[in-house]
Amino acid sequence: MTESRKQKIGIIGAGYVGLVNAVCLAEIGHRVWCFDYDAGKVERLNSGVVDILEPDLPELLAGGLDAGRLTFHTTAEEALPEAEIVMICVDTPTDPQIGPDLTRLMSAVGSVAEHAERAEILVLRSTVPPGTSILAEEEFSRLNGSRGISVVSHPEFFQEGRAVEDCRRPLRIVVGSRDKDAAARVAGLWNMPDVPTVVSDLESAEMTKQASNAFLAAKISFINDIARICDAVGADIDTVAEGMGLDPRIGSRYLKAGVGFGGSCLPKDLRALVASARSHGWEPRTLTAAIEVNETQRRLVSELLAERLGSLSGKTIALLGLVFKPDTSDLRDSPAVAIAGLLIEGGATVVATDPAVHGGEPEIPVGVRLADDAYSAAAGAMAVVLATEWDAFTALDWSRMADAMEGTLVVDGRNTLDPVIIRDADLDYVGIGRGTVAG
Ligand SMILES: NC(=O)c1ccc[n+]([C@@H]2O[C@H](COP(=O)([O-])OP(=O)(O)OC[C@H]3O[C@@H](n4cnc5c(N)ncnc54)[C@H](O)[C@@H]3O)[C@@H](O)[C@H]2O)c1
Structure with missing residues (x-):
């Protein structure tokens, strides 16, 4: 276990990105609740069964479950109430004709607004077009105007086939936010002071990911x-x-x-x-x-x-x-x-x-x-x-x-x-x- 403060983290989406982040954060010692509306997937994950092929993933999942630091849930109501930080890791498809489809991402923002009563930070880990984090912030305020939340763009850069290795040892950590303390807290989750960290505004963080893939x-x-x-x-x-x-x-x-x-x-x-x-x-x-x-x-x-x-x-x-x-x-x-x-x-x-x-x-x-x-x-x-x-x-x-x-x-x-x-x-x-x- 590292010396970083253990955090209570909610993750929305238990696909490649959500699951790999969940097991790696639980390995560091954080408490992680993962929400996915795919009930079959949640049931399999809670029994230690992984649908996707990724080296080391089954072993890390078993470790997180055994330690009681990692659980999977089919509702936000169950998964998010304790979380201080919520990471959105849902799919963000692009329709060749219409363009990016952010429906699932915005629905996840809705889940945070409604059920993550203690959340102070909302992290967008999904890959999104520049400007999306601001839209997420606006959507959160529209749904839950009574309290603020700091939005952090923290794109995932791992490569499939070596996702766990990349997540455990990334080439860089990118965090963008209007709230620099929130950005630092998200970067600190990984407790990797020697990994180069780029702290920026929201749009630059979003763009860094898209430009890298392009x-x-x-x-x-x-x-x-x-x-x-x-x-x-x-x-x-x-x-x-x-x-x-x-x-x-x-x-x-x-x-x-x-x-x-x-x-x-x-x-x-x-x-x-x-x-x-x-x-x-x-x-x-x-x-x-x-x-x-x-x-x-x-x-x-x-x-x-x-x-x-x-x-x-x-x-x-x-x-x-x-x-x-x-x-x-x-x-x-x-x-x-x-x-x-x-x-x-x-x-x-x-x-x-x-x-x-x-x-x-x-x-x-x-x-x-x-x-x-x-x-x-x-x-x-x-x-x-x-x-x-x-x-x-x-x-x-x-x-x-x-x-x-x-x-x-x-x-x-x-x-x-x-x-x-x-x-x-x-x-x-x-x-x-x-x-x-x-x-
Ligand atoms: N796969 C990769 O190699 C990779 C790498 C870096 C970044 N990304 C980005 O990360 C994001 C996720 O990619 P992925 O490959 O993990 O997708 P995925 O399709 O494997 O997983 C997404 C999961 O989110 C769940 N989900 C969707 N909307 C939800 C909602 N509103 N509430 C609860 N659960 C919901 C789905 O059921 C699914 O299990 C995308 O934006 C992708 O571009 C992917």
């Missing part, structure tokens, strides 16, 4: 654009990215060409920022270009297969991977799922396999068949597409894959396979922008 998305689209040029001129994008990434002004991360970015954050946050810019009369050209390039990357695999196989109609395609990145079970806005949908639309039979997908997930397009492993998925396939770079797929026996397949085409949508190994198995390798190695 930058990462644009970086991926940038390298994908360069990959297209590499294919045309016969250069190898991986060598190019390696050479570029050695310059610390550029850095090597998020510089991997492939089928594009996805997941629950980058696409929706980029769209939210574009909507926000346009609502203020600014056309953010870099951001819209990043979205356009990403869309072309998602179509690339089906276009390439249609060209190489003559057409997609009636062809069986094995799809390796469905989740948006390895070591998660998250299918939200996954490029692999989009590829599956496009292949089905083109008339192909798609047999997919993913270590974290077991069937029945609503995101999987109708018609996609699931196989137990890559070898079963490859049986009778004209082509194999690697869409998520799970270790299990990079370690496959490609001679065995070749024996199972009917065709010879392997499309490496993540540039993680070794073209020499694929070719040694008498298969044809196509990567993304690997002009010179593709042969």
Whole structure:
């Protein structure tokens, strides 16, 4: 236990962000009540069962429950009365046409106004367009004008697949507020005096998160654009990215060409920022270009297969991977799922396999068949597409894959396979922008 003062914390939303924050705050020693209106999820969490795949999460959940510092509730009435600080961690989707949808967030503000009688600080941990914290403050005052509350924007920056590790040891803590004492109290919850902390106004904190995600998305689209040029001129994008990434002004991360970015954050946050810019009369050209390039990357695999196989109609395609990145079970806005949908639309039979997908997930397009492993998925396939770079797929026996397949085409949508190994198995390798190695 750390020397920071133990606080009474209410968390609204027990999804990726709410749950990971809840277990990490309970681990530090705070008392945490977590409210989610998904009754099934609450019941499972109170019994120690986690729906999502995240390293260390089940163990930390068990620790918090056993210590009596962490409980999950289906109503705000039960969860919030004792809380001094309430963190809103609900989903904030963006509709491609309408823009950000803050309905759930505002409903959570309503829960705080009505039930968090002792709350002094309201923290927005969800990712929101700049200006949202002020709207939340206004909504709170409208519903509960009799007392004030300090609003703090404290965006979460963790990456899925390493969420607990990132939450326990963030690269930075960002806290924005009009009340500097409240901002300091929220930053102090983590008791990490050596982690760089940026204290700001509300809008700058909100914008720091959105701009960070927009930058990462644009970086991926940038390298994908360069990959297209590499294919045309016969250069190898991986060598190019390696050479570029050695310059610390550029850095090597998020510089991997492939089928594009996805997941629950980058696409929706980029769209939210574009909507926000346009609502203020600014056309953010870099951001819209990043979205356009990403869309072309998602179509690339089906276009390439249609060209190489003559057409997609009636062809069986094995799809390796469905989740948006390895070591998660998250299918939200996954490029692999989009590829599956496009292949089905083109008339192909798609047999997919993913270590974290077991069937029945609503995101999987109708018609996609699931196989137990890559070898079963490859049986009778004209082509194999690697869409998520799970270790299990990079370690496959490609001679065995070749024996199972009917065709010879392997499309490496993540540039993680070794073209020499694929070719040694008498298969044809196509990567993304690997002009010179593709042969
Ligand atoms: N997933 C990530 O990697 C990540 C990382 C950083 C930031 N974020 C941001 O954090 C926010 C949450 O993301 P997530 O991935 O945890 O979402 P999620 O969909 O996994 O979880 C949201 C949870 O909130 C619950 N909920 C929604 N409205 C509620 C309400 N009014 N009252 C009670 N419960 C409610 C839902 O039932 C759900 O369980 C989003 O703004 C997201 O952009 C996500």
